[in-house]
Amino acid sequence: EDKVVQSPLSLVVHEGDTVTLNCSYEVTNFRSLLWYKQEKKAPTFLFMLTSSGIEKKSGRLSSILDKKELFSILNITATQTGDSAIYLCAVGLGGKLIFGQGTELSVKP
Amino acid sequence: NAGVTQTPKFRILKIGQSMTLQCAQDMNHNYMYWYRQDPGMGLKLIYYSVGAGITDKGEVPNGYNVSRSTTEDFPLRLELAAPSQTSVYFCASSELAGGPLGANVLTFGAGSRLTVL
Numbered sequence: 001e002d003k004v005v006q007s008p009l010s011l012v013v014h015e016g017d018t019v020t021l022n023c024s025y026e027v028t029n030f031r032s033l034l035w036y037k038q039e040k041k042a043p044t045f046l047f048m049l050t051s052s053g054i055e056k057k058s059g060r061l062s063s064i065l066d067k068k069e070l071f072s073i074l075n076i077t078a079t080q081t082g083d084s085a086i087y088l089c090a091v092g093l094g095g096k097l098i099f100g101q102g103t104e105l106s107v108k109p
Numbered sequence: 110n111a112g113v114t115q116t117p118k119f120r121i122l123k124i125g126q127s128m129t130l131q132c133a134q135d136m137n138h139n140y141m142y143w144y145r146q147d148p149g150m151g152l153k154l155i156y157y158s159v160g161a162g163i164t165d166k167g168e169v170p171n172g173y174n175v176s177r178s179t180t181e182d183f184p185l186r187l188e189l190a191a192p193s194q195t196s197v198y199f200c201a202s203s204e205l206a207g208g209p210l211g212a213n214v215l216t217f218g219a220g221s222r223l224t225v226l
Contacts, residue, residue: 009149034214042199042217043152088151092213095140095159096167097203099152 002027006089006100014108017079021103023089024071032092033065033072038102039085046074046087079107111135115200115218122190122225130185130221132200140203140213141183142167143175145196146220152199158183190225197222 007022023033032050036043047056049065049072056063060079065072076083084107089100116131134141139160144152144167154167158177172194174186183202187194201215 006151032213042219043215044217045214048214090152095165095213096154096157097142097213097215098154098168099144101149101151104149 002091002093002098004089004091004098004100006087006103008103009101010104010106012106012108013079015080017107018075018077019079019105021074021076021087021089021105022071023073023100025089025091025100026070027091027093027098029093030067030091031094034090034092034097035063035072035074036088036090037085038088043088076105079105081107081109083107113200113202113216113218115198115221117221118219119222120224122187122223124190124192124225126190127186127188128190128223129187130198130200130223132183132185132218133181134183134200134202134216135181136202136204136216137180138202138204138216139180141177142201142203142215143173143183143185144199144201145169145194146199147196155185155198187223192225195223195225 003026035046047063052067063074086102090097113134142157143155153169156175158164198221200218203213
């Protein structure tokens, strides 16, 4: 059975902190790993990763994939209250996308 | 450009009632999906479709049915509503996953909140 597991499930930090969110997977037919951000509505796309060791960056967010150890991390530096959201990891299996449980991040002022 | 449109946004059903959640996309995407999201549970795939006339089960298909008669529309049918189907439902679409990447960058609808009492 295909499985995507995220940790931690929830996290509370203060503004300015750096956080690392984890995503591990056990799937057949891996094609890609994606990160989404969800703020009380539909998820919005952050990153897509297909190759090991190549970091993707967007502002204060960055992500990397390790296809040998079957995991990815999402880093957020200098967190802001606007980063408070659920962060979802998903694995693309060709025709479908399987999501993890999500990590709920709360950034306090 | 509307993207992915879901209706209704909210609905309350009684146990045993039936209803259809509508989903339409105007991006000419081949792939369409239905997910449900329960609190703290991430997104679970109900059904997906790789093109008109083709549908396949996801992780949690029981109690639901779908059809894909056109590229644009992908309705989700609940035949006998049960309290366990209380959830937020998201429809999504993506471009054809081809080539070496096989990527599925989904565009989501705004969601439909369903309560079964």
